[in-house]
Amino acid sequence: MRLFDAHCHIDMLNNIEIESIRSSDGIFITNGTSINSNIVNLNIADYKHIFPAAGIDPQNAALDNPILEDFLKVIDKLKDRIVAIGEIGIDLFIRNIANRSRQEYVFREFLKKAEELRKPVIIHSRSAIDLVIDIISSYNLDKIVFHYFEGSVDNIKLMRFIENSESFVSVPPLDSKKRREVILKLGIDKLLTESDAPAVAPSPFEVSKSIRLIAETLNIKVDDASEAVYRNGFSVYKIEDYINTK
Numbered sequence: 322m323r324l325f326d327a328h329c330h331i332d333m334l335n336n337i338e339i340e341s342i343r344s345s346d347g348i349f350i351t352n353g354t355s356i357n358s359n360i361v362n363l364n365i366a367d368y369k370h371i372f373p374a375a376g377i378d379p380q381n382a383a384l385d386n387p388i389l390e391d392f393l394k395v396i397d398k399l400k401d402r403i404v405a406i407g408e409i410g411i412d413l414f415i416r417n418i419a420n421r422s423r424q425e426y427v428f429r430e431f432l433k434k435a436e437e438l439r440k441p442v443i444i445h446s447r448s449a450i451d452l453v454i455d456i457i458s459s460y461n462l463d464k465i466v467f468h469y470f471e472g473s474v475d476n477i478k479l480m481r482f483i484e485n486s487e488s489f490v491s492v493p494p495l496d497s498k499k500r501r502e503v504i505l506k507l508g509i510d511k512l513l514t515e516s517d518a519p520a521v522a523p524s525p526f527e528v529s530k531s532i533r534l535i536a537e538t539l540n541i542k543v544d545d546a547s548e549a550v551y552r553n554g555f556s557v558y559k560i561e562d563y564i565n566t567k
């Protein structure tokens with residue numbers, strides 16, 4: 322089974338884990354969360370198995386804000402080595418509500434950059450999916466990956482947005498009735514898999530559980546699910562443009 326991890330944090334793993342990823346046959350998109358984590362990710366990327374996305378997550382958005390401008394200039398310079406802008410977004414889960422306006426400011430700056438550079442965006446939207454949809458609707462984005470998707474099929478506006486745009490839902494290795502309903506409603510062409518390791522799953526290899534969840538829900542073979550998701554990931558992140566560029 323070939324794995325495609327649309328969202329993980331390889332900068333937070335140890336060297337043994339990184340080596341096992343480099344000697345696998347999977348593809349892993351390592352996401353930046355802070356300025357420092359982006360630097361580490363760019364160094365870890367081998368452009369065979371590990372490809373970097375650059376961004377600042379909502380939790381760090383307020384802290385990193387003073388040097389945001391400089392960081393956006395660095396992204397311009399490194400645009401040929403960054404497969405996507407991420408992770409970025411809004412998190413209104415209890416303690417982050419206070420930072421809402423700064424989160425939104427940083428999010429919009431990255432959306433502008435993604436629009437300008439024609440890069441896909443990897444979006445974090447905890448407790449904020451409707452606000453995120455309102456914001457991203459005003460940008461002309463290449464492709465949108467909803468990481469750790471929390472939406473429900475009952476949210477008609479959200480489902481319509483995903484179905485009518487170049488949006489993809491990234492399925493974490495966690496089973497729930499709500500998640501199965503989304504998988505069934507959207508179908509394989511709209512799906513990616515992610516571990517969000519080490520935050521959600523301890524290891525990126527746990528995307529195999531997301532693949533099994535998709536296969537079971539759609540009643541297709543595990544190998545067919547993994548091939549389809551791999552192809553989706555390869556095309557969303559335009560991997561062929563970056564492979565072996567190091």
Ligand SMILES: [Zn+2]
Nearest residue numbers: 352408517520
């Ligand atoms: Zn993450």
